[in-house]
Amino acid sequence: MKKVLLSLAALCFAPSAATLADELPQVANVLARRITSLNGSWNYIVDVQEEGYYDYRMKPMRGGFFLNAKPQRPEDLIEYDFDKAPTMQVPGDWNTQDERLFFYEGTVWFKRSFDWHPNGDRRTLLYFGAVNYEAHVYVNGRLAGHHVGGFTPFNYDVTDLLHEGENFVILKVDNKRRAENVPTLIFDWWNYGGITRDVLLVDVAPTYVENYCLGLASAEVDRRGNRPVTFSVKLNRAEAGRQVVLSIPELKLQQVVTTGSDGTATLTFNARKLQLWSPASPKLYDVEIRLDEEVLRDEIGFRTIQARGKQLLLNGEPIFLKGISIHEEKPHGGGRANSTDDAHTLLSWAKELGCNFVRLAHYPHNEYAVREAERMGILVWSEIPVYWTIAWTNPDTYQNAEHQLTDMILRDQNRANVIIWSIANETPHSPERDQFLGRLAKHARSLDASRLISMAMEVTSASNFQNRLQDNMSQYVDVVSFNQYIGWYRDVNDAAKMSWEIPYDKPVIVSEFGGGAKYGLHGEKNQRWTEEFQENLYRENCAMLDKIDGLAGTSPWILKDFRSPRRVLNGVQDYYNRKGLFSDRGEKKKAFYVLKEWYEKK
Numbered sequence: 394m395k396k397v398l399l400s401l402a403a404l405c406f407a408p409s410a411a412t413l414a415d416e417l418p419q420v421a422n423v424l425a426r427r428i429t430s431l432n433g434s435w436n437y438i439v440d441v442q443e444e445g446y447y448d449y450r451m452k453p454m455r456g457g458f459f460l461n462a463k464p465q466r467p468e469d470l471i472e473y474d475f476d477k478a479p480t481m482q483v484p485g486d487w488n489t490q491d492e493r494l495f496f497y498e499g500t501v502w503f504k505r506s507f508d509w510h511p512n513g514d515r516r517t518l519l520y521f522g523a524v525n526y527e528a529h530v531y532v533n534g535r536l537a538g539h540h541v542g543g544f545t546p547f548n549y550d551v552t553d554l555l556h557e558g559e560n561f562v563i564l565k566v567d568n569k570r571r572a573e574n575v576p577t578l579i580f581d582w583w584n585y586g587g588i589t590r591d592v593l594l595v596d597v598a599p600t601y602v603e604n605y606c607l608g609l610a611s612a613e614v615d616r617r618g619n620r621p622v623t624f625s626v627k628l629n630r631a632e633a634g635r636q637v638v639l640s641i642p643e644l645k646l647q648q649v650v651t652t653g654s655d656g657t658a659t660l661t662f663n664a665r666k667l668q669l670w671s672p673a674s675p676k677l678y679d680v681e682i683r684l685d686e687e688v689l690r691d692e693i694g695f696r697t698i699q700a701r702g703k704q705l706l707l708n709g710e711p712i713f714l715k716g717i718s719i720h721e722e723k724p725h726g727g728g729r730a731n732s733t734d735d736a737h738t739l740l741s742w743a744k745e746l747g748c749n750f751v752r753l754a755h756y757p758h759n760e761y762a763v764r765e766a767e768r769m770g771i772l773v774w775s776e777i778p779v780y781w782t783i784a785w786t787n788p789d790t791y792q793n794a795e796h797q798l799t800d801m802i803l804r805d806q807n808r809a810n811v812i813i814w815s816i817a818n819e820t821p822h823s824p825e826r827d828q829f830l831g832r833l834a835k836h837a838r839s840l841d842a843s844r845l846i847s848m849a850m851e852v853t854s855a856s857n858f859q860n861r862l863q864d865n866m867s868q869y870v871d872v873v874s875f876n877q878y879i880g881w882y883r884d885v886n887d888a889a890k891m892s893w894e895i896p897y898d899k900p901v902i903v904s905e906f907g908g909g910a911k912y913g914l915h916g917e918k919n920q921r922w923t924e925e926f927q928e929n930l931y932r933e934n935c936a937m938l939d940k941i942d943g944l945a946g947t948s949p950w951i952l953k954d955f956r957s958p959r960r961v962l963n964g965v966q967d968y969y970n971r972k973g974l975f976s977d978r979g980e981k982k983k984a985f986y987v988l989k990e991w992y993e994k995k
């Protein structure tokens with residue numbers, strides 16, 4: 394059959410049929426629901442020239458994969474038994490599971506079969522934690538939906554596509570970079586393709602709690618220690634009069650809300666003697682949310698975050714964010730990370746460095762990482778991949794970015810450790826960019842007014858040694874953040890001479906600084922790529938940062954070397970960005986100790 398695949402003309406047309414399942418808003422806290430995992434071995438076919446043709450309208454499907462050069466009649470279709478194709482692990486990127494796919498950017502088809510027993514009037518959602526970048530999802534040969542965006546969850550109601558006995562899911566996954574995508578054509582990380590996060594079947598009642606939000610309503614506390622807490626809940630349907638019960642057993646607290654005609658309800662009540670969440674004491678309360686017989690459990694922390702003048706206040710107290718940036722890669726090499734264990738290792742390294750904060754760059758990381766950081770007392774900056782240039786004037790690009798932002802917020806809005814939503818990274822100034830980002834910032838605030846908004850800006854230099862930050866976006870953000878690379882993209886000796894002007898009465902975060910070093914390469918401090926060069930660069934930068942007025946935190950670039958196709962130097966980079974304080978295998982470089990020492994004094 395492989396012969397057929399190769400000999401076919403390069404012609405494919407994607408099914409244009411309307412999707413058959415409902416694409417639903419994301420179901421929150423998915424791991425606490427009744428789930429059946431579809432993780433594991435999936436068959437796959439690499440389809441470089443898009444020969445794959447899959448259209449249920451041509452022929453009832455039995456799980457075959459159909460190939461033909463523009464089939465006109467059903468009998469012209471050639472069926473291939475997909476189960477004979479090789480397998481790879483899901484979740485997982487394809488780049489590190491098949492060496493032929495290391496640099497691959499294109500289409501791969503996936504298939505997995507499973508047994509299923511429909512359960513009365515209950516509904517079944519098919520949930521993907523993330524698929525990079527574009528996915529067409531078929532269930533038993535019928536198109537369930539199409540999703541764009543590589544780092545956020547999506548789900549379909551597939552109840553009516555499933556039947557008793559054996560069922561199958563087929564995905565067409567395409568990670569080709571495109572100018573109108575978010576991110577766009579150029580970005581400094583590996584474009585890992587595939588089904589990179591969990592695939593789950595979620596069993597829900599016809600009416601279920603789709604999402605909820607629980608947290609402190611404000612920083613107020615009265616003389617008796619009461620604090621206002623807000624609970625809001627949204628059902629999947631606009632059903633009025635449904636009662637949802639919130640319980641926090643440890644506080645002996647129970648509240649009942651009743652939905653209005655839009656299926657939502659909100660209540661603010663006082664909670665007494667709440668122990669607040671903080672890095673020093675990451676207290677989480679077991680919480681139950683009940684609708685009829687269905688109970689959703691979560692662990693929720695309570696804290697406030699505010700910007701006051703140039704200060705950041707956590708629970709009303711000034712805090713300095715001792716951070717580090719992280720990409721979502723396995724700690725000891727081997728591609729995309731997607732587990733609590735991976736997250737725990739990376740975050741333990743951050744803790745060892747003295748961090749209370751991580752910047753999860755440059756896209757929403759998996760939910761395991763955010764939750765593990767919360768348990769470990771680590772504050773989080775979470776970001777969408779509006780990176781460098783974007784097709785600012787393209788309305789679809791805007792919708793795509795807004796969609797990713799919405800899904801990031803809906804997934805993590807109950808995490809006490811997430812304090813900053815970042816809407817962009819290093820975007821060159823223009824009126825079109827200002828309009829795009831201004832709209833995005835307003836959207837973020839309309840969804841979540843309880844957190845801070847920021848973006849990694851670029852410094853505009855007034856003169857050689859006087860750096861000035863001037864960005865029209867500063868009016869939309871609560872925290873002004875910027876990246877700077879003195880010592881790497883500019884002479885390290887300039888650091889001591891620099892002065893900084895940040896003309897905004899807002900907290901300042903230096904969201905990136907750093908330079909490359911190859912682990913184990915030693916030499917003089919002025920010798921690029923040596924550990925000594927990076928060590929000196931960190932020394933000079935830390936001394937310089939100490940002079941920035943209103944500095945509220947920093948997240949140097951980066952915890953660990955990460956794969957990037959832009960880093961092509963043989964023997965030095967080998968397709969790794971080497972700015973890590975740890976090597977790609979997890980070995981500490983000398984600069985680690987410089988930053989650690991600086992953080993100890995902060």
Ligand code: GCB
Pocket residue numbers: 581755818819876905950970972
């Ligand atoms: C940056 C980018 C980051 C890059 C880094 C670098 O400014 O925000 O994504 O990886 O510089 O290493 O050049």
